[in-house]
Amino acid sequence: MGQDWFTKHALAEALHIRAEDVQKWIDRGWLKCRVVGTDGLRRQLIDAGDFCDFCKRHKKEVVGNRLNMDRLNFLQTFVFPPSHADLLPVRSAKKEQEAYEEQMNQEARPEEYDEDELGATA
Numbered sequence: 530m531g532q533d534w535f536t537k538h539a540l541a542e543a544l545h546i547r548a549e550d551v552q553k554w555i556d557r558g559w560l561k562c563r564v565v566g567t568d569g570l571r572r573q574l575i576d577a578g579d580f581c582d583f584c585k586r587h588k589k590e591v592v593g594n595r596l597n598m599d600r601l602n603f604l605q606t607f608v609f610p611p612s613h614a615d616l617l618p619v620r621s622a623k624k625e626q627e628a629y630e631e632q633m634n635q636e637a638r639p640e641e642y643d644e645d646e647l648g649a650t651a
Contacts, residue, residue: 533577540575546596559587
């Protein structure tokens with residue numbers, strides 16, 4: 530694959546479904562795509578982020594006889610992994626936890642700081 534997008538035919542092949550099914554998702558507005566090319570040759574490309582959004586919002590509606598949950602999850606997780614922007618809240622929460630632990634450590638040792646401060650001012 531090697532790209533951050535699929536054509537509707539490549540996506541259908543990867544999901545083991547018909548390209549017409551992918552086109553139905555596009556026509557319903559469930560799956561976003563962008564059209565590239567000239568009037569003679571136009572291709573619909575599905576970007577990684579749009580496919581991941583589609584999986585989050587419409588997974589239950591599209592899983593059925595020909596498409597199973599495992600295949601959809603595999604494509605979403607490993608072929609189009611989440612963007613780094615999705616990981617930012619995790620980093621923020623980690624920084625908050627570290628700041629909280631630092632504050633708790635300082636509050637647990639107030640005598641040390643008071644003695645040091647007294648020695649420095651004397």
